[in-house]
Amino acid sequence: MAITTELLDSDFELFRKLIYDKSGISLNESKKELLRTRLRARIERHGFKSYREYYEYVKSDKSGQALIPLLDDISTNLTSFYREINHFNFMRKIIPGWIEEKLKARDMSFRIWSAGCSTGEEPYTLAFLMLEFLKDEIKHWDLKILATDLSTEVLSQAMEGKYDEVRLKDVPPNIAKAYFTHDVGSMKTKSGKILQNKPIVRVAPEVRSLITFRRFNLMEQHYPFKRQFDFIFCRNVMIYFDKPTQEVLVNKFYHFIKPGGFLFIGHSESLTGLKQKFEYIQPTIYQK
Numbered sequence: 001m002a003i004t005t006e007l008l009d010s011d012f013e014l015f016r017k018l019i020y021d022k023s024g025i026s027l028n029e030s031k032k033e034l035l036r037t038r039l040r041a042r043i044e045r046h047g048f049k050s051y052r053e054y055y056e057y058v059k060s061d062k063s064g065q066a067l068i069p070l071l072d073d074i075s076t077n078l079t080s081f082y083r084e085i086n087h088f089n090f091m092r093k094i095i096p097g098w099i100e101e102k103l104k105a106r107d108m109s110f111r112i113w114s115a116g117c118s119t120g121e122e123p124y125t126l127a128f129l130m131l132e133f134l135k136d137e138i139k140h141w142d143l144k145i146l147a148t149d150l151s152t153e154v155l156s157q158a159m160e161g162k163y164d165e166v167r168l169k170d171v172p173p174n175i176a177k178a179y180f181t182h183d184v185g186s187m188k189t190k191s192g193k194i195l196q197n198k199p200i201v202r203v204a205p206e207v208r209s210l211i212t213f214r215r216f217n218l219m220e221q222h223y224p225f226k227r228q229f230d231f232i233f234c235r236n237v238m239i240y241f242d243k244p245t246q247e248v249l250v251n252k253f254y255h256f257i258k259p260g261g262f263l264f265i266g267h268s269e270s271l272t273g274l275k276q277k278f279e280y281i282q283p284t285i286y287q288k
Contacts, residue, residue: 007036011051023071024219025240038073068152075151079118081125082170087264088129095133109142111229116237117147120158124203127210128175148216159213161203168201179204218249228258236266247274257288
């Protein structure tokens with residue numbers, strides 16, 4: 001059934017407020033066309049006659065389940081293995097010292113949070129990095145990586161750990177050989193398309209077991225974490241938030257990072273102008 005009306009300015013304002021209230025994502029006027037095109041297929045597929053009718057459906061759903069696909073549609077999930085390599089190079093410099101300090105303190109644990117993990121390349125890269133240093137001693141360490149995202153669609157792919165073989169282009173050959181299996185098969189893309197007879201790779205089970213994937217909304221008032229993190233990666237997520245929302249989020253991160261721990265943000269992001277307590281280390285890297 002075709003939509004009988006276009007996305008009116010008044011409808012856009014309603015969607016914009018709903019999305020902001022529920023996710024913190026701030027859509028300016030330039031995003032109207034983006035919202036229109038991303039919602040149109042879903043609205044037509046489910047038989048809604050207008051954008052307003054779809055809005056009322058989402059708004060009236062008390063379970064919150066109708067909101068999830070809406071937020072999936074407006075989320076952008078661009079990522080790759082070893083993206084923004086300077087962060088991982090920085091970690092290579094500091095991890096040996098962290099391991100030494102933890103051994104002295106008899107603290108055999110590492111906690112890492114990948115907030116906005118998309119299809120999983122970031123948390124898997126973090127797992128590869130930790131395995132570089134812990135190696136055969138990994139069995140003596142309590143290493144846990146939490147990977148969260150707002151989108152259920154990307155999380156589904158992340159949990160499977162299946163990727164097109166071309167995605168390995170930035171992965172060091174020794175890592176690709178050690179932690180990926182190769183096959184020809186089918187895989188589902190974010191858009192829902194099934195690719196058949198594709199050369200695919202899958203992250204090895206021992207790496208997948210280090211990561212817990214969960215849907216999590218960074219705008220939740222109360223975070224459920226019982227322990228603080230050594231490192232939090234929240235890269236290219238805050239660009240979707242306005243300054244007040246960024247400030248609230250960064251201060252929550254500060255609370256949940258161990259003293260001495262690090263926050264990594266995206267290459268186009270900065271904490272400049274926000275009231276927060278992190279110490280600037282270098283562009284996009286901050287320490288508690």
